[in-house]
Amino acid sequence: MSKSQIIILFGRSGCGKGTQAKLLIKDFGFEYLGSGALLRERIAKKDFTGKKLKEVLDQGVLVPTPIMFRIWSEKVEEMRENIKKNGIILDGSPRTLPEAELMDHAFEWYGWENIKVVLLDISEQEAFDRLTNRRICKECGQIIPWTADFRGMKVCNSCGGELITRDDDKPEAIRERLSYFKKDVQPAIDYYKEQGRLIKIDGDKSIEDVYHEVKKVIQ
Ligand SMILES: [Zn+2]
Secondary structure, eight states, X not given: OOSSEEEEEEOOTTSSHHHHHHHXXXXXXXXXXXXXXXXXXXXXXXXXXXXXXXXXXXXXXXOOHHHHHHHHHHHHHHHHHTOOSSEEEEESOOOSHHHHHHHHHHHHHTTOOOEEEEEEEOOHHHHHHHHXXXXXXXXXXXXXXXXXXXXXXXXXXXXXXXXXXXXXXXXXXXXXXXXXXXXXXXXXXHHHHXXXXXXEEETTSOHHHHHHHHHHHHO
């Protein structure tokens, strides 16, 4: 495996990105950089941007590109100074075409050339079905995906807790998230595709089969 890769993971909500990222982290020592965690970390600073971010996120509004990009590039700078891992998995960035272009400039600046762009492809309908049916453990918060392996599960397999549906998994909220993907994220994906950089993996397969394909990409 070549040194210090960057894996940009794309896919509709429910495609299993999180699961695949965890496997890569465990098996190959990648570092995870998720935009959600990044924003929460920034909010915790409680300065102007921190407070404003909280407001914006509570309203469900997209964080503007210049702000998101600044937070993101500060983190990448920090990682660049201190590379301990085999690479970084980006989950949730870029969210738009302008961000994809900015990120390319940033990677060039930081001298990162080994960048893989992976799309875990599931259809809009499949995403909708998975999201409306997935459950979360009331006790420990573990998410139980709506895929063949987990459909029959009655209680949480790590703590025995009750399984419930989340509020943000309600149909209207899910339609919103999926339309965001189509409108904002898809142009970023097309940007990589036009350059011949997009690696598309069928996300309808089992976790194991998808992971098999993902591993081929990074090796
Ligand atoms: Zn649990």
